Amino acid sequence: xxxxxxxxxxxxxxxxxxxxxxxxxxxxxxxxxxxxxxxxxxxxxxxxxxxxxxxxxxxxxxxxxxxxxxxxxxxxxxxxxxxxxxxxxxxxxxxxxxxxxxxxxxxxxxxxxxxxxxxxxxxxxxxxxxxxxxxxxxxxxxxxxxxxxxxxxxxxxxxxxxxxxxxxxxxxxxxxxxxxxxxxxxxxxxxxxxxxxxxxxxxxxxxxxxxxxxxxxxxxxxxxxxxxxxxxxxxxxxxxxxxxxxxxxxxxxxxxxxxxxxxxxxxxxxxxxxxxxxxxxxxxxxxxxxxxxxxxxxxxxxxxxxxxxxxxxxxxxxxxxxxxxxxxxxxxxxxxxxxxxxxxxxxxxxxxxxxxxxxxxxxxxxxxxxxxxxxxx
Numbered sequence: 001x002x003x004x005x006x007x008x009x010x011x012x013x014x015x016x017x018x019x020x021x022x023x024x025x026x027x028x029x030x031x032x033x034x035x036x037x038x039x040x041x042x043x044x045x046x047x048x049x050x051x052x053x054x055x056x057x058x059x060x061x062x063x064x065x066x067x068x069x070x071x072x073x074x075x076x077x078x079x080x081x082x083x084x085x086x087x088x089x090x091x092x093x094x095x096x097x098x099x100x101x102x103x104x105x106x107x108x109x110x111x112x113x114x115x116x117x118x119x120x121x122x123x124x125x126x127x128x129x130x131x132x133x134x135x136x137x138x139x140x141x142x143x144x145x146x147x148x149x150x151x152x153x154x155x156x157x158x159x160x161x162x163x164x165x166x167x168x169x170x171x172x173x174x175x176x177x178x179x180x181x182x183x184x185x186x187x188x189x190x191x192x193x194x195x196x197x198x199x200x201x202x203x204x205x206x207x208x209x210x211x212x213x214x215x216x217x218x219x220x221x222x223x224x225x226x227x228x229x230x231x232x233x234x235x236x237x238x239x240x241x242x243x244x245x246x247x248x249x250x251x252x253x254x255x256x257x258x259x260x261x262x263x264x265x266x267x268x269x270x271x272x273x274x275x276x277x278x279x280x281x282x283x284x285x286x287x288x289x290x291x292x293x294x295x296x297x298x299x300x301x302x303x304x305x306x307x308x309x310x311x312x313x314x315x316x317x318x319x320x321x322x323x324x325x326x327x328x329x330x331x332x333x334x335x336x337x338x339x340x341x342x343x344x345x346x347x348x349x350x351x352x353x354x355x356x357x358x359x360x361x362x363x364x365x366x367x368x369x370x371x372x373x374x375x376x377x
Contacts, residue, residue, distance in 0.1 A: 016152040016160075016265050017124050019070055024127040026074035028059045032131060035081070039137045042085050043181065050089075051096050054082040056341040058099055063187045064106055072110035077125050077133060079103070080117025084135050084212035084226055092217055104218055114255060118261045122227035123148040143199035144209065148229060151192025155232060158185035162240045163269055166279065170286045171294040179301035186237070186308045196229075231261045234312070236270055238347070241305060242280040242354045244273040251350055254343060280306075281356045287361035296365045303362060306355050313348050 014020065034057060043241045059067070059075065067075060079100070086093045094101040101115075108115040123145050126133050134141045165178040213226035225231070235243075235255040243251060259267050277285075283302055286295050 013154050014124070016156050016263055017120070017153075018073070020124060023070050023073050023077075023125045024131075026071060027078075027131075028071045028075050029059060029078050029316060031057060031078040031081075031133070035133065036137075038081065038085065039134075040283070042088075042135065045089060045304065047086065047089050049093055050082065050085060050093075051125050054079075054086075054093075054100070055097060057082075058097075058103055061070060061102075064103060066109075072107050073125055076104075076107045076111065076113070076117050077121040079107075079240065080121055081133050081135060083216055084115060084214075087214050087216050087226070088135070088211040094216070094218055101218055105123035112264050114224050114260055116216060116224045117227055119148065119227040119229065119231040120152075120263070122291075124152050136208065138204060138208070140200045140204040141209055144205070144229075146194055147192045147196035147199065148232070149192075150195060151189040152232065154185045154188035154192075155234065155237070158182050158189070158231065159236050159240070159266070159269065161185065162237065166240065170283060170298055171290075171292055173294060173297070175298040176301035179298070179305055183301075183304050183308050184310065186305070190308070190312050225261070231258055231264050233258075233266045236262075236266055238307065238351065239270055239273060239311070240279065241302075242278045242351055244276055244278050244282055246278075246350065246354050248350055250343075251347060278354070280358045284361050287358065287365055291361075291365055293369070296362070296369065299358065299365070303355075303359065306351065306359075309351060310348065311342055 034053060038053060083093045105113040126145055132142055161178055161182050165175065168175045168178060213228045215223040215225045239255065259270055279302060283299050285320055287299055
């Protein structure tokens with residue numbers, strides 16, 4: 001899959017993200033000049049003036065109706081900054097400004113995304129440099145946004161190629177080539193997580209940033225989470241590799257809970273593979289019943305992807321645990337995605353359990369080929 005990349009981080013593009021550079025450049029609510037004012041009001045805790053400022057930047061109905069997809073995305077991105085700040089101060093945004101709910105619901109229809117901002121709005125569709133949309137203006141927050149910008153395109157590329165890999169025969173040498181390319185894409189995503197670990201203070205994240213991502217109530221009090229990193233469709237990599245046939249209720253609910261926060265193409269791929277045999281299950285069967293040197297080599301390449309997944313989740317788990325060690329006790333239970341950090345260990349354990357059959361069959365095949373080499377000497 002070809003992607004358009006430039007050396008400038010804020011211009012990283014991916015076809016699934018639409019006209020990304022255009023969206024980043026748009027300012028349909030005249031938010032550029034308001035952002036420094038909003039940051040100051042946030043630091044002061046002046047919620048009355050924040051609400052008044054938000055009201056002045058709401059689009060009137062005729063203007064709202066005329067928004068195309070790109071303007072609707074940019075509008076939701078910018079309204080999301082107001083929403084997160086009000087929520088951080090303990091205020092339900094649509095309760096204090098009922099007009100906001102109508103705007104959010106119209107934008108939902110126009111974009112096919114939830115009636116609030118998502119991780120994609122906050123990162124991939126967020127401009128960089130002096131126009132970057134942040135809740136706080138802190139350098140830690142900017143680095144958090146940029147780390148996801150690094151990770152997101154590589155993750156989408158990996159999903160796209162992994163989807164195509166499902167249609168390749170398990171004894172086809174190109175299967176291993178696909179796995180190698182996917183591994184490189186996932187390693188690019190891991191670099192984004194490493195950047196966050198290096199550049200974002202655990203104390204700042206735990207005691208300041210994460211509260212901007214808390215859920216708000218919209219549309220008959222339905223709860224919608226803010227743009228936490230947990231919304232990244234890493235679960236779709238799991239789904240395609242080892243969990244589309246997994247019957248674990250906790251992880252199934254976790255995956256389905258974040259589908260609506262992702263692009264329509266992500267949802268379509270998820271639904272297409274649900275309850276179908278995963279690559280791990282198919283490869284385990286091939287190793288056990290119809291193995292060959294080609295299948296063995298492809299299984300080795302597939303196993304490398306499981307290693308990369310673990311290399312992603314272990315630092316992610318450490319970052320999350322480190323952050324919440326610095327947080328007030330009353331907030332320890334759940335992270336920015338609404339789940340306890342224990343979910344990460346649960347997923348790691350599930351992966352090991354659901355890939356065990358393939359890994360065991362791979363060990364048997366490895367021993368067989370070692371013996372054959374010994375006998376031919």
